[in-house]
Amino acid sequence: MGTTEPETGVTFDPETDTYHLDHDWRSDESVSAAVVRGVAAVTDTAPTDLEPLFATLDPDALDQLYRSAAGDPGRGDCLVSFSYSDCAVTVAASGRITVRPDAEAGPVSAGVPRGLRDR
Known part of the structure; x- marks a missing residue:
């Protein structure tokens, strides 16, 4: 699939040109x-040199x-996408964090599966 940076756990997927990180709940x-x-890790910038995350959304x-x-298996498809430090970031309830450098995700958006909207 791609290569993993052992220190950060970030994997590059050349097929999608994205980086992935799996958060352990x-x-x-x-x-x-x-x-x-x-x-x-993706931007090769020290975390303290990035703009504060709270400038983009409420951490x-x-x-x-x-x-x-994470505590509700029925919400396992929840996605939040946003732009942060010149990257498009998507966080999934599974813990998968996808980072696409030099991309814009647009305004903060949340994807809720149709089945959950109907609850």
Whole structure:
């Protein structure tokens, strides 16, 4: 599939030209911290040199959304996409974080599966 950077756990997929990072919900690291770590690795920038994530979205809200989604298997398809530090970022309830450098995701958007909208 691609190559994995052992230090960061970021994998490059040449077929889709995207980078992936799998967040472990059992770890002490928040999903917002994993996003910053992944974008920092992809852009070869120190995490402290990136713009603050809160300039893009509320990291606490992102963390809370995915803490809730991780505990509810019926919300396993929840996706949030946003632009951060010149990257398009998508976070899935599965823990998969996708980063596409030099791309815009547009405004913050959330994808909710049709079945959940009808609940």
